[in-house]
Amino acid sequence: MEKLLEINNLYTSFYTHLGEVQAVRGVSIDVFKGEAIGIVGESGSGKSITMMSSMRLLADNGKIKDGTICFENSDLAKISEKEMESIRGNSMGMIFQDPMTSLNPVFTIGEQLIEPLIKHKKINKSEANKIAINMLKLVGIPSPEKRLSQYPHEFSGGMRQRAMIAMSLICNPKLIIADEPTTALDVTIQAQILELMKDLKSKFDMSIILITHDLGVVADLCDRIYVMYGGTIVESGNVEDIFYNARHPYTWGLLRSIPNPKDDVKEKLKPIEGTPPDLLKPPTGCPFAPRCEYAMKICVENPPEKFYTSDKHFSACWLNHSKAPKVEGFSVREV
Template sequence: MEKLLEIKNLHTSFYTHVGEVKAVRGVSLDLDKGEAIGIVGESGSGKSITMMSTMRLLTDNGKITEGQVLFNEKDLSKLREKEMEKIRGNEIGMIFQDPMTSLNPVFTIGEQLMEPLIKHKKMSKTDAFNKAVEMLKLVGIPSPEKRMKQYPHEFSGGMRQRAMIAMSLVCAPKLLIADEPTTALDVTIQAQILELMKDLKSKIDMSIILITHDLGVVADVCNRIYVMYGGTIVESGNSRDIFYNPKHPYTWGLLRSIPNPKEDIKERLKPIEGTPPDLLKPPAGCPFAPRCEYTLKICLTERPPQFEANKGHCSACWLNHPDAPKVEANIERGNS
């Protein structure tokens, strides 16, 4: 498969009054054309910052300190802002976490949909209006001509999310980055949004990066999954590897927190004890070591490399070293 995106050893830091926050610490991932991948992990794992670094949308105190972001073999981390403006919204679209804060409240939905078409595609206002109406129809918004004249506050939560999807797709980008696209939506709307993304992926042959803290959301959408923790990737593999043969204790913990509706049990879900690491002072060893029930001495002092379990399935855990004690994957809910 032809590579669309390659992130190589990405490091991103934020410089604050209390010191340097190392939010992303050596992330490497790739995406083929037409593929969908998921990036999962708790809040603060570095998922969104990795993608904001890719889009070059960091705040003024944020900086890519090392690594490459290759999109169609072009290093985005080295481009000038004017060159990035031609790529954002045109070749790479992004759905942000909260559509109410991402949509401009003083412009109509139609104006916001038409703007990228006029800017990037050089369309006339009439052609841009017709294309915007077509996109609203495509994402399932009823009475699109009427909705074009409405403001974001006049849309429901699910409709605002659909409008954001329409806005990110209106220029037919090669890559769609969806950052928690189903957050704060009820389960019915969540299912509709995910089904819509799968449908659009097949219709316009684009690649998708889905960012979420919920492994259940990526199960039906993504070909491959990257698990992030503490600004690093701790495990990666195809969906079957991650769900049926996970190799990292953090992935086990995430899987234990997913309710199984097919099992007739009344046990409580088992949370991952503790809190994520302070990235002002990142741990020297494995970032998950303080919360892991299988911590070895080496875990506290040396960061584990990526051990390959099988082709395309890697885990950054010392338990995968040939000389480490053998531990069975503990993903059953309620087990200790």
């Protein structure tokens, strides 16, 4: 498979009056053509900042300190803003978390759909209008001709999210980044939006990066999953690896927080005790050690190595070491 996006050893920081917030620390992510990957973790784990770095949409006090972001033979971390503008919204699209704050309230949906077509595809307004109508039909918005002249506040939450998806797809990009696309929606609309994204992925043969805190959301859509915590990748593998052979205590905690409707015995969900690390002063060892019930001395003092159980599955946890004590329910393998 051909790589579409390759993020290698990315470091991103924000400079505040309190000091440097090291939001992303050595993250490496690969995305292949035609696949969907999920990036999961709690709020503040660095998921969105990693992708905002890739799109070069950081706040003024944010800076990519180190690393490469290779997309179609270009390092997005080093190209000019003008070159980035030709990629953003054209070859790479983004579905933002809250469409009401992402859509411009003073422009109609039609104007916001047509603008990238005129800018990137250099087509006239009449032709762009036809493409916009077809795209609204594609994402399941009824009466698209009428909807083009309406403003964002005239759409429901689910309809605004569909309009955002239409905007991200309008130039037929090769990669879509969906940042918590279903967070503000009820469960019925969530299911519809995820099914829509799945259908569009197949129809356009595009790649998708789905950012979420909910492992349940990625189960049906994604091929591979990256688990982030404290600005780092703590585990990565395909869906089967993460759901049935997770090797990191943080991943176990995320899995335990998902209710299983098929369980005969109703059990209380177990929260992950404690709070995420302060990235103004990141821990020297494993970032999850203060919250981990299995933490050892080495976890506090040294950052964990990557232990591979297969070519595609690794976990950054000292429990995978052959000399680590065995944990019940955690079968330590020679790696």
